[in-house]
Amino acid sequence: MICDWSIGDLPGLNKPEQLLLQELGIMTTGxxxxxxxxxxxxxxxxxxxxxxxxxxxxxxxxxxxxxxxxVGCQY
Structure with a gap:
């Protein structure tokens, strides 16, 4: 099974960048x-x-x- 995580779960991604990605329609790692x-x-x-x-x-x-x-988002 392949996992798909919320983009905000990626380590090292700060809130402003998360919001920019979401504005671009990128909500998940997939x-x-x-x-x-x-x-x-x-x-x-x-x-x-x-x-x-x-x-x-x-x-x-x-x-x-x-x-x-x-692995997931827990590195």
Whole structure:
């Protein structure tokens, strides 16, 4: 079973960034993975958030790990 978590459950995500992601329609870790499948879309997301691409890469990696039932959002 693949788990899908609330975007606010990702570690290291502060409240303003969480709200920005939600304004972009990203409410879950699964949605984050869907909207950022490649470097170009990650760069667009970083621009929308006013963040560096490395930060978006980190969020996507954490969302990917969260899909594992034994890992989730508890790192």
């Amino acid at each position: 949605q984050l993975l869907l909207v950022a499948p490649d470097a170009a879309t990650k760069q667009q997301l970083a621009s929308s958030l006013g963040a560096k691409i490395q930060y978006v890469n980190k969020l996507v990696a954490l969302a990917d790990l969260a899909r594992l039932p034994g």
